[in-house]
Amino acid sequence: MDLTGARWRKSTKSGGNGGNCVEVADNLPGMVLVRDTKDRDGATLTFSPQAWRSFVGMARDAR
Numbered sequence: 001m002d003l004t005g006a007r008w009r010k011s012t013k014s015g016g017n018g019g020n021c022v023e024v025a026d027n028l029p030g031m032v033l034v035r036d037t038k039d040r041d042g043a044t045l046t047f048s049p050q051a052w053r054s055f056v057g058m059a060r061d062a063r
Contacts, residue, residue: 003044006033026052 006025021037032052034045047055 001046003028003033008033008035010037 003025005028007027008023008025011022011024023035023037023040025033026049030048032047032049034047036042
């Protein structure tokens with residue numbers, strides 16, 4: 001999978017202290033990508049936009 005066009009942004013819920021952060025790229029057609037900021041060359045999770053919206057909604061509701 002070619003991810004060279006992904007535009008990554010740090011989660012707004014990530015702290016500014018360099019700790020546990022995730023980055024999300026949602027500009028590629030039909031997929032949302034998630035990776036660990038500290039290990040950008042490591043694994044990248046891929047979600048459908050619908051699955052990502054469901055996850056974010058459930059996380060928001062759990063607060």
